Amino acid sequence: MQLEQHAKLSVAPMMDWTDRHCRYLHRQLSRHALLYTEMVTAAALVRGGAVHLLDHDPAEHPVALQLGGSDPVELAKAARLGAAAGYDEINLNCGCPSDRVQSGTFGAVLMRQPGLVADCVAAMRDAVDVDVTIKCRIGVDDQDPENVLPEFLARIVAAGCERVTIHARKAWLQGLSPKENRDIPPLDYDLVMRMKGLFPNLHISINGGVATLDQAVELLDGGLDGVMIGRAAYHQPADILISADRRVFGSAGPDTSADTAVQAMLPYIEAHLSAGGRLHQVTRHMLGLFAGRPGARTWRRMLSEGATAPGAGPALVEAALAEVLPLAPARKAV
Template identity: 80%
Template sequence: MPLNAATKAARLSVAPMMDWTDRHCRYLHRLLCRNALLYTEMVTAPALVRGGALHLLEFSPEEHPVALQLGGSDPVELAHAARLGQAAGYDEINLNVGCPSDRVQSGCFGAVLMERPGLVAECVAEMRAAVDIEVTVKCRIGVDDQTPEEVLPEFLARIVAAGCERVTIHARKAWLQGLSPKENRDIPPLDYPLVHRMKEYFPNLHISMNGGITSLDQAEELLAAGMDGVMIGRAAYHQPADILCQADRRIYGAGEDSDPVEAVRQMLPYIEAHLTAGGRLHQITRHMLGLFAGRPGARGWRRMLSEGAAKAGAGPELVEAALTQIPSVAETEAG
């Protein structure tokens, strides 16, 4: 059976990150990499179904392949939200079983659902029955005092039986008691070998590794070691050029490397359209601050955007001026 667009793209994906991977961030990332799978921030099923917040589903056609991540634990409500996501044009619906935040726990979704594999399986089954696009799960290896070696195989077996064919595993436990969401991203130790064993146990399940991956070199090593996909979070946000500019060639074997300077220039019409629609410059440029991380001129670029983008009347000309802080651009313009 031929792979669908989202599964083919899932060889490399950018993690769903609250307050970060909004539509403006995804548009930028797509300019840097044509093939990677992009995820929305988590959208709760109640917000869509009960709150009617359909604006949360808006995205640009250029973002494809793009997946909608849902949070929730009511199978019927999640199925309704999945239908809304499919109608909006998403390539995949993903269920969040990994977020450790307090507000997520209180709503009985996110990582706390690792303790309720039967309910997760019911949710997956209802969502699968409701839509034609792929339904996937993002989970942890366990929570609190659970023994991952015992609970993770059972969890995966339940969701596979419910029709899930692709899962992303954050290779850390989530400590719901005693650690903040921020601490949960770093303090629980990584267990890559356990995730590799899950691939041996479930050879037909498409498994992506997530957690602690900071470079394309590391991504290539994990793929070579048998992972079907790799999901990168903070590194893809803070150093997007390092992760995404070479990914089409190195991960997908297709196309040439992209250029962050050219990506900035391609962002200018998008910025203009956003401002014309009543938006503010900083809503977009906050995602562009790390574009030249580690390169000459990065500090000047970041400073100009940080100081100027929130000011009234700031527009594309500020971005063009900030770009002259990058030596290669300044030399070209001087010449």
């Protein structure tokens, strides 16, 4: 399957959430969905030498590295490091509205500088053979998205970008917190749909406010090339991912399940602990696996309270799973 086909459904890059342990878990639920790293700054890799931030398990593929930055030369060097580490795609963040990102002149503030973004895309494409993509907003602050978004897309397409993910909200760089920027600016799915009409050869994924797999399928059926899901995929990963391979990617099945995902995580957890890691570093991403099922509260409580205890290991996870399994069969996918 080509990477652009995997991009029909992706899990968004989310700071402090989509680390390598989270991605390994999500891969147990879907073989085909495209996974993204947390944003890694180009400066951390190139100037800081923090190449450990590129660590990932081969099982995570297909997996994309998201970079933050605005210096074409530095981004090219960082992209080269990411490609050498084995990532399938390099994605440039043009959507994050945090103050820290703005002060570094990257993230959503780059929506004001489409020429610079195009230079960054061209430099990265020259540096690596893997796909170079963009994640952006529809605009920032008082910009008119109807005008600025087509110009932005035209510039990056001319620079060689063939795939883009559009968070269908403005970002307000002053006056709203990053959390508020994920909820308060209104969604404009119709604008993103119109961009597909203007740029028929550009692979466009939509992001923002997608809470269910049904909604993702509806957007795909409406003509978009891909859907990226963030918070719902993190908080209710089984609801989003266990039937995605069948419903989105056309696999014959059978669907995966939260139960089998937990079993698959046990050897991974054992290896992580043997390497000096702590149980809660993995299980914090597993708390929502049984959302909506009887026993989910007990599952969350046992892992939340027990995973930080000295010596906590796979036995705790198995005990928590035993509290869920007898209570109800796995929810059937539709």
